[in-house]
Amino acid sequence: MTRSDLVTRLAERFSQLTQRDTEFAVKTMLDAMSDALARGYRIEIRGFGSFSINRRPPRMGRNPRSGAQVLIPEKLVPHFKPGKALREAVDCPPADDDDRLDRLRD
Numbered sequence: 001m002t003r004s005d006l007v008t009r010l011a012e013r014f015s016q017l018t019q020r021d022t023e024f025a026v027k028t029m030l031d032a033m034s035d036a037l038a039r040g041y042r043i044e045i046r047g048f049g050s051f052s053i054n055r056r057p058p059r060m061g062r063n064p065r066s067g068a069q070v071l072i073p074e075k076l077v078p079h080f081k082p083g084k085a086l087r088e089a090v091d092c093p094p095a096d097d098d099d100r101l102d103r104l105r106d
Contacts, residue, residue: 003030037078047085054079 001009003026011022033051036043043051056075063070082090 045083047083049080049082049086052079052081053077 007019007023007026010026011017011019014022017025033043037051037053040053042053053076056077058074059072061070061072062068
């Protein structure tokens with residue numbers, strides 16, 4: 001599912017919201033999540049999962065063309081850990097998309 005698919009689906013589901021309002025809400029939420037991760041905070045959405053930052057320590061790599069050793073600097077990368085409800089919803093046998101979404105919400 002892409003961002004535009006999410007916006008379309010939410011706009012269809014909540015008829016009181018316009019497409020533009022839905023798009024603004026999704027953009028605002030994703031921007032807030034990105035900003036929180038950039039500041040080093042952890043995000044937890046119950047039943048869905050958690051987002052955090054993992055540190056990759058510096059290491060020695062190799063240039064594949066010349067074979068010379070290269071120092072790869074430390075890196076901070078986003079990490080997602082799915083929640084129990086999401087794991088169970090994904091693991092269950094194929095069902096109607098709406099049924100799967102309802103199980104995820106419960």
